[in-house]
Amino acid sequence: MAKKSHVQTTINGESVEFLCEPRQSLLEVLRDELHLTGAKEGCNNGNCGACSVILDGRLVNSCLVLGVEIEGKSVETIEGLADPEKLHPIQDAFLENAALQCGICTPGIIMSAKALLDNNPKPTEYEVRYWLAGNLCRCTGYDKIVRAVLDAAEAT
Amino acid sequence: MAENKDYKVIGTRPIRHDGVDKVTGRAIYGADFQITGLLHGRVLRSPHAHARILSIDTSRAEALPGVKGIVTGDDLPAAEDKMADLGEGAVSLKYLCDNILASDKALYRGHAIAAVAAISPHIAEEACQLIDVEYEVLTPVMEVRQAMEADAPLLHEGLKTSSLGETSEESSNVASHIQHKKGDIEKGFAEADIVIDREFVTGTVHQGYIEPHNATAHYNQDGQLTVWCSTQGAFTVREQLAEILQYPISKIKVVPLEIGGGFGGKINVYIKPVAALLAKKTGKPVKVLMNRADVFEGTGPTPASFITVKMGATKDGKITAAQTSMAFEAGAYPGSPVGAGAMCIFAPYNIDNVLIDGYDVVVNKPKSAPYRAPGATNAAFGSETVIDELAEELNIDALELRLMNGAKEGDHRADGPVYPRIGFIETLEAAKEHPHYSSENGKTHHGRGIASGFWFNIGLESSVTISVNPDGTINLVEGSTDIGGTRASIAMQAAEVLGIPAESVNPSVVDTNSIGYTAVTGGSRTTFATGYAAYEAAQDVKRQMIERAAKLWDVDEANVQFADGEFSSINGKEEQISFRDLSGRLSETGGPVVGRATVDPPGAGGAFATHVVDVAVDVETGKVEILRYTATQDAGKAIHPSYVEGQIQGGVVQGIGWALNEEYIYNEEGTMTNASFLDYRMPTCLDLPMIDAVIVEVPNPGHPYGVRGVGEVPIVPPPAAIANAIYDAVGVRMDELPMSPDRLLKAMGKI
Numbered sequence: 001m002a003k004k005s006h007v008q009t010t011i012n013g014e015s016v017e018f019l020c021e022p023r024q025s026l027l028e029v030l031r032d033e034l035h036l037t038g039a040k041e042g043c044n045n046g047n048c049g050a051c052s053v054i055l056d057g058r059l060v061n062s063c064l065v066l067g068v069e070i071e072g073k074s075v076e077t078i079e080g081l082a083d084p085e086k087l088h089p090i091q092d093a094f095l096e097n098a099a100l101q102c103g104i105c106t107p108g109i110i111m112s113a114k115a116l117l118d119n120n121p122k123p124t125e126y127e128v129r130y131w132l133a134g135n136l137c138r139c140t141g142y143d144k145i146v147r148a149v150l151d152a153a154e155a156t
Numbered sequence: 157m158a159e160n161k162d163y164k165v166i167g168t169r170p171i172r173h174d175g176v177d178k179v180t181g182r183a184i185y186g187a188d189f190q191i192t193g194l195l196h197g198r199v200l201r202s203p204h205a206h207a208r209i210l211s212i213d214t215s216r217a218e219a220l221p222g223v224k225g226i227v228t229g230d231d232l233p234a235a236e237d238k239m240a241d242l243g244e245g246a247v248s249l250k251y252l253c254d255n256i257l258a259s260d261k262a263l264y265r266g267h268a269i270a271a272v273a274a275i276s277p278h279i280a281e282e283a284c285q286l287i288d289v290e291y292e293v294l295t296p297v298m299e300v301r302q303a304m305e306a307d308a309p310l311l312h313e314g315l316k317t318s319s320l321g322e323t324s325e326e327s328s329n330v331a332s333h334i335q336h337k338k339g340d341i342e343k344g345f346a347e348a349d350i351v352i353d354r355e356f357v358t359g360t361v362h363q364g365y366i367e368p369h370n371a372t373a374h375y376n377q378d379g380q381l382t383v384w385c386s387t388q389g390a391f392t393v394r395e396q397l398a399e400i401l402q403y404p405i406s407k408i409k410v411v412p413l414e415i416g417g418g419f420g421g422k423i424n425v426y427i428k429p430v431a432a433l434l435a436k437k438t439g440k441p442v443k444v445l446m447n448r449a450d451v452f453e454g455t456g457p458t459p460a461s462f463i464t465v466k467m468g469a470t471k472d473g474k475i476t477a478a479q480t481s482m483a484f485e486a487g488a489y490p491g492s493p494v495g496a497g498a499m500c501i502f503a504p505y506n507i508d509n510v511l512i513d514g515y516d517v518v519v520n521k522p523k524s525a526p527y528r529a530p531g532a533t534n535a536a537f538g539s540e541t542v543i544d545e546l547a548e549e550l551n552i553d554a555l556e557l558r559l560m561n562g563a564k565e566g567d568h569r570a571d572g573p574v575y576p577r578i579g580f581i582e583t584l585e586a587a588k589e590h591p592h593y594s595s596e597n598g599k600t601h602h603g604r605g606i607a608s609g610f611w612f613n614i615g616l617e618s619s620v621t622i623s624v625n626p627d628g629t630i631n632l633v634e635g636s637t638d639i640g641g642t643r644a645s646i647a648m649q650a651a652e653v654l655g656i657p658a659e660s661v662n663p664s665v666v667d668t669n670s671i672g673y674t675a676v677t678g679g680s681r682t683t684f685a686t687g688y689a690a691y692e693a694a695q696d697v698k699r700q701m702i703e704r705a706a707k708l709w710d711v712d713e714a715n716v717q718f719a720d721g722e723f724s725s726i727n728g729k730e731e732q733i734s735f736r737d738l739s740g741r742l743s744e745t746g747g748p749v750v751g752r753a754t755v756d757p758p759g760a761g762g763a764f765a766t767h768v769v770d771v772a773v774d775v776e777t778g779k780v781e782i783l784r785y786t787a788t789q790d791a792g793k794a795i796h797p798s799y800v801e802g803q804i805q806g807g808v809v810q811g812i813g814w815a816l817n818e819e820y821i822y823n824e825e826g827t828m829t830n831a832s833f834l835d836y837r838m839p840t841c842l843d844l845p846m847i848d849a850v851i852v853e854v855p856n857p858g859h860p861y862g863v864r865g866v867g868e869v870p871i872v873p874p875p876a877a878i879a880n881a882i883y884d885a886v887g888v889r890m891d892e893l894p895m896s897p898d899r900l901l902k903a904m905g906k907i
Contacts, residue, residue, distance in 0.1 A: 023278065037188035038181020040416065042366040043448040047833035050366055078181035091179040095171045098798035101640035101806065103178035104185060104367040104416025133842035136833060138364045138417050139640060141805035142841035143849075144798070 009070045011036070012080025020067035026060075027051045029067035030077060038078035038107040042136065049135030052108035052115075053077045059115035061134075078107035081114065090114055090152040099148035101139030109135045113149045122153055164720070165651045166861055169798045170658040172644040178414075185414040186370035186386035187445055194372070195224055195273040197434045197444035198280035199427060200287050201454060202262035202269055205296035205520040205826025206309070209262060209289065212270060217286040222279040225437035226287070227430065228270045229257040233402040240399040251489040253400055255523050256429045262291065263311055263488035264522050265827050266453025268426070273434040273442045296520040296826035300462050300485045303329040303519045311488060311518045329518045331490030336498055336512040338570040344477025344509025348468025350549050351477075356538040358875075358893040359819030360460040360485065363527045364810070364838050367416020368451050373431035374441035381408045381432055386415035388422045388637060389676030394668045396425045401432055411667040412637045419810070420526030421456050423676050452831035456525020457820060458534075459485040459492045465501075465538040473552045475543075475561045476509060478502045482535060483515040487523040492516045496612075497531025499571050500872070501539050503610040504580050504764060505561045510570035520826050526678065528807060529611040529868035533814060533875060537893060540607035540876030545889065554606055554880070555593070558766070559584050573612075579790030579854030579864075580764035583608070586788040586852050587766040593786075601773045602783065603885025606766065609872025613760035613865035614679030615858075619672025620689040622650060622697050622751040628736025629660040630697070635674030636686040638665055640806075640867070641799035645683040646690045648795050649861060653694035654735055655721025672754050680865020683795055684856075685757055691860050692753030701738055704745040708733070759858015763869040765789040767808065771881040775904065778897030780816055780882060786848040787873075792856035792864030804849035804870045811874025813839045819894050 004019040011034070018033050027044070030036040030053070042048035044063045051062040054076040081088045090113050093099070100106045109132060116123060116131040123131070128149045129142075137145060177183040214226045232253050240249040253259070258267050270287050274280035297303045297311065310327055317324040319333035345351055371385040381403065387393045390410040398405040415422060427444040434442040446454065461484045468477040480501055484492035494514040502510055547554040562581045568574040587593055587606065597604045621633045632650055636642055647661035674686065698718055705723040706713040708731075715727045723738060725731040733741075742749055770784040787804050794800040817837050821830045830836050855862025879890045888903040901907045 021278075031188070035190065036181075037184070040185070040367065041187065041445075042368070042416075043833045045448070045832060045834070047448075048366055082180055087176070087179065091176075094179050095175045098169070098172070098641065098796075098802055100175070100178055101799070101802055102365070102367070102415060102417045103174075103183060104365075104414075106178055107181040110179060129841045129844075133840040136366055136838060136840065138366055138419070138810070138838065139806045140802055141807075141809035141847050142844055143805045143847045144802060146841060146846070 005068050007068055007071050009072065010074040012077060022066065022068055024067045025063050026065040026067050026070055027062040030062060036077050036079050040104050040107065049112060050105050050108040052111045052135060054111060054115050059112055078111055081110065089155045093148040093152035093155065097144045097148035097151060099140065099144040105135060105137045109137065109145060113152065117153055117156065121156065125150060163652055164655065165648045165658050166793065166795050167797065169796060170644060172641050173647060173663050174638060174643050183414045185367060185416050186384065189372050189384045189413055191372065191374065191441045193440050195275060195438055195440045195442045196277040196280050197271055197273045197431055197442045198277060198284050199268045199430060199444065199450065200270045200284040201450065202258065202265060202267040204262055204291055204293050205265045206294040207262045207291040208294060209258060209260060209269065210292055211290045213288040214270065216288065217272060217283040220279065220283045220286060222275040223272060223283045224275065224440065225273045225434055226270060227433040227437055229259040231433050232257060232400065247491065249399060255489055256400055256426065264520050266450065266522060268430065268454065271430045271434060273438050297329060298520055298822055298826050300460060300483045300517045300519060303517050304483060311520065315518065331486060331516045331518060334495055334498060334514045336571040339509035341477055341479055341509050341511040345468045347470065347476040349471045350546060351466065351468040352542050352545050353466040354542055354891060356463045356465065356891050358461045358534045358537055360457045360521060361814050361818045362452055362457045362836065363419040363421035365417025365419060365421060368446040368448060369422065369426055369455060370445045371428040371431040372441060372443040373435040375435050379407050382411060383428055383432060384411045384413055385428055386413050386422065388415065388418040388639065388678050390635060390637065390668045391673050392423060392676050393425055393428055397429055397432060400429045409667055409669050412665060415637050415639055418639055419528045420530060420678055423678055424456055424525050426455055448833060449831040452836065453828055454522060457522055458527035458530060459524045461485065461534040463534060463538040465542045467542045467546055469546050469550060471550065473550055473557055473560045475505055475507050478507045479511045480538065481513045483517055484531065485519045485521060485524065486516050487521045488518060489523045490516055490518060492524050493526060493530030497535040499569065499612055500532035500610050501535035503569050504563055504608045506563045506567040512570055528810060528871045532609060532611050532872045533811065536607065536609050536872045537875040537879065540873065541879050544880040555584060555588055558608055576759065576761060576857050577854060578762050578764060579852055582852045582854050583764050583766040583788040583790055586850050587768050587786065590768065590786050590850060592768050592784060592848065597770055601775055601885050602770065603881040603883065604768065604770050605877045605880030605884055606768050607873040607876035607880060608764065608766045609869050611680065611763045611869040611872060613684065613763050614681045615685050615757040615760045616675035616679065616681055617754065617756045618674045618686040618689040619754045620686065620693040621671065622693045624697060624739050624742065624749040626740045628656065628739040629662060630654065632661050632663045632690060633666055633671055634663060634686055635666065635671040636682045637677050639677055640803065641796065642677065642682045645795040645799060646687050649687040650690040650694040653691055653698060656735055680763060680867040681760065684760055684859055684863045684865050685755060687795065687863060688757050688859055689753045689755045692755060693751040696751035696753055697749060700749045700751065701735065704742065705733060705738055707745045708741065757858060759856065761792055761856030761858050761864045763790060763864050763866060765869045765873055767873040767877045769877045769881050771878060771885055773882060773885045775886060778901035780878065780895065780900065782812060782845055784845055786850060787870055788850040788852055789866065789870060790852045790854050790864060791866045792859065793853055793862035794851045795861065795863060797851060800851055800866050801849040803866045805847040807870025808847050808874055809839050809844060811871040812878065814893060815875035815878040815895055817894050817896055
């Protein structure tokens with residue numbers, strides 16, 4: 001077992017320190033070391049997007065980033081999206097549109113949608129579909145997800 | 157029995173009760189579970205599709221620091237070959253156990269051979285690589301027709317064919333042969349002016365849920381085994397664990413955590429008994445997770461199949477005869493859904509003369525598991541394509557031909573059941589009236605296709621308890637794991653009875669110690685059967701609340717009525733109290749009110765669907781694009797229309813994936829070469845248009861609110877509808893799934 005490294009980073013606006021093995025992915029660190037289990041493992045090889053988080057403003061699959069790589073960076077996860085009193089408009093839109101069934105892909109898709117709307121606040125349907133193509137959902141057929149993201153864009 | 161009235165809650169679209177937890181990342185799914193002292197398990201899987209296991213040496217793995225325990229098939233209680241009762245039918249216990257950890261033979265690539273518990277998942281994985289297994293590699297049998305040949309290599313030396321009540325002398329890969337007969341098939345074909353006889357092949361596909369299987373198990377010192385997991389049915393997990401581990405059912409508690417998709421694939425257990433064995437061996441809680449390749453290679457796909465369909469019709473469009481032979485790949489152990497496929501294949505039509513033969517055949521692939529309307533999609537690809545061809549030959553519109561022959565109340569299926577009120581014709585009419593059906597569709601290489609589908613739906617047992625809170629809300633406790641919003645659809649049925657808003661119900665899905673037996677979330681049964689139990693439990697609450705009102709007012713119970721959430725006295729005293737206010741006065745009228753119900757409702761009512769699809773075929777590449785999709789479906793009564801639409805849209809898209817690109821691609825050694833999401837390639841949102849879900853409501857007489865299960869039938873029509881659209885676009889009949897670009901180019905003679 002390799003020696004653990006000390007990492008100092010920012011997660012959801014809070015300064016965080018942790019120890020991790022060099023081989024541990026950011027997804028493993030979030031889930032197993034920091035108990036932020038909102039990011040899900042669906043494939044562990046970047047195919048499904050269930051572990052999507054935002055790293056320094058950029059959407060990433062956290063299973064493809066090493067824990068040690070986030071030293072000095074800033075990570076946004078699903079746990080940091082809502083205010084204590086109020087959901088984020090994307091979260092509200094997902095509930096209003098019934099845009100989730102089992103919900104396992106939902107945190108990743110919501111983070112992906114946030115990264116889209118941060119960069120392109122009024123996307124077309126095609127742009128939403130293009131952007132979300134890296135996030136697999138097996139339950140919904142995507143119809144209500146696409147509508148939810150378009151609604152959230154309207155609301156913000 | 158279905159009530160016909162204006163509903164207050166049913167048919168509305170409230171926010172689902174578990175919604176906030178699921179959009180904030182707070183919901184705890186199986187893999188998210190944590191417990192003190194946890195070890196991590198990993199399963200070693202066979203690299204061969206068919207091999208005898210000569211020896212397993214775990215000594216090098218045991219020596220790795222951090223390894224705490226290793227188990228193999230020898231750690232399973234010696235399984236005598238008896239039939240295990242799992243509530244939904246008996247299965248061979250030896251087969252059940254061998255699929256958990258192989259004993260003598262590895263029967264598919266990915267078959268579990270041994271498992272390690274260690275202090276981290278990485279160490280467990282390293283240890284697996286240090287287990288030395290000596291195999292004698294055997295020739296794999298990878299295809300159903302090959303497996304049925306007399307000289308095919310045998311998977312199970314002792315497997316005999318059970319055929320129409322007889323058992324064969326010789327061993328075979330054919331586990332069983334079933335048959336349904338109606339009328340006189342020869343006479344039916346003799347009456348036909350046109351007969352179409354075709355062969356179809358469908359590929360092996362996976363349910364494709366995004367959450368891999370998971371299990372955490374712990375034995376207490378008093379022998380109590382607790383298993384935390386995601387599953388479609390906590391009670392079926394308990395039953396399977398009791399049989400496989402030969403352990404008392406009363407000493408097993410299964411705690412269902414949130415589940416990330418199932419579609420039938422999370423009914424069978426795989427790693428749950430392995431986690432239990434490792435927990436027993438180490439004395440510590442052990443969590444076992446699958447990775448994505450494990451899921452593809454080690455868990456139930458739905459079978460590939462070879463199907464012949466022969467149908468005859470008169471010139472004026474009456475279908476006089478229908479015959480099929482369906483051979484399904486069971487995977488490594490018997491139990492394909494050929495029986496369900498046989499029940500569904502010609503079910504949408506009233507045909508006087510039918511002959512259906514089905515064969516359950518073992519091959520060196522993972523043991524098949526249910527997948528959304530199991531067997532019916534394979535079957536409909538054949539029958540609904542042949543009907544399209546019949547319509548063309550007869551020069552009758554394909555939708556009209558279906559209307560002319562469509563099954564109605566009183567007609568009976570080839571396998572026996574007589575239909576109660578059903579809504580097949582209404583789905584056809586809804587499709588016909590939809591603007592999509594009459595829209596322009598004349599561009600070169602564009603085509604339109606239609607197809608219909610049937611799924612019988614099931615009832616089975618469900619239990620619900622309801623306790624009344626002092627503020628007029630209720631706590632509803634149920635045992636149906638919620639895969640797609642059923643907390644809401646069940647809660648809404650109780651709310652309707654009690655005249656309270658959906659938001660006044662707190663639904664909880666609980667463990668096997670905390671509610672009466674409840675069958676799996678499957679068979680499109682949950683909103684129907686557990687909803688039925690919620691309705692009855694709410695009726696029980698209502699009866700008790702009427703007693704309380706009578707006591708409060710000192711009147712006879714017969715003089716208390718309840719409507720629109722208000723209790724009132726009739727005959728004399730003019731008293732009135734709301735459900736909410738009476739809830740606050742339970743202490744003074746006799747104490748808490750708890751309602752309960754258990755049901756096993758027989759009248760699930762069949763589900764029918766008709767789909768219309770427009771495609772564009774790129775004749776250079778063979779790629780098929782879905783341009784427009786409309787799905788009409790009889791939901792009986794849609795409790796929460798958004799989630800009914802969601803079921804339809806999701807089922808359609810799984811069907812599109814099955815139709816156009818999903819399949820297990822094997823090499824000559826029997827290794828799946830595309831065991832990742834990238835290479836298996838399920839539909840992404842960029843591959844799809846919006847899916848127009850049209851809910852038709854023909855109330856099911858077997859449910860108080862007319863509910864029919866909706867989850868499964870939407871996957872049935874898409875492959876046939878798309879095949880028919882491809883024919884309309886480019887004039888070739890596709891007879892093999894998936895209709896991938898290479899197959900389409902071959903069919904068009906381009907390669």
